[in-house]
Amino acid sequence: MTTGETLLVLAGSVLGSLLAGVLMSSSGASVISVGIAALIGFDVLGGAVCNGTQTTRAWYHRPGQNWVHHVAFVAPHLAYVILVATLMRGSSFDGRYALIFSVGLVGASAVILCVSDRLKTPVAFSAYLVVLSSITIGVGSTRAMGWFEPALLLKLLLGHLLPNGIPPTKAV
Structure with missing residues (x-):
């Protein structure tokens, strides 16, 4: 990884952690929820930057x-x-949220991995929009974590699964 890429990833991770922690803290959440949000922010927001690097x-x-x-x-x-x-969508487990998000993420990943190389990018962008819209319309974004759904989908569907400029692997 180049020095520039490393600095960008570290900045994204640290700023992501701070942003997530501050937003969660300002919502009056417990210290445990603030800590978990900060850790998730570090990995998801920093990871989205990392997955965007050529390296x-x-x-x-x-x-x-x-x-x-x-x-x-x-x-x-x-x-x-x-x-x-479990911890950030009210007083009890939000099964509907978990189901819509999980099925959407896994299903979108499967579709992206199965399409031809030429279609991977437009399919990934379409899947991103469909899954994010399904979550937002179906159950709403998470209070003080409104960044989480779009950032995790960006990190995985548009960041990790797309080769962008690297000779792509064969579709399944």
Whole structure:
């Protein structure tokens, strides 16, 4: 990773963590929720910047990488969806939010991974808009975490799954 890329990723991570923590704190949330929001902000916002770098794209789309590797990267991020649904969307678990977000993310990822290389980018952008709209219209964005849904989808669907400029892997 170049020095410039490293500095951008670190800045995105630190600023993302601060932004997420301050927004959550100003909403009157518990210290635990503030800490979790700050950690999620560090990874999701910093990770979105990281996934936009040529170095990271080249790494995740190098020869030998396939759909299994991409799914293995996307799947653990569902833990953030569950954390947000459990701790930050009211007094009890928001199952509808978790379901809409998780099914949308997994389904969109599968479609992006299955289409031809020529269609990956427009399909990914379309999927991003459909999933984000489904969450926003279906259950609404998360109080004090309005950045979370668009940023996680950006990090994974438009950042991680698209090679952009790197010779793409074959579609599944």
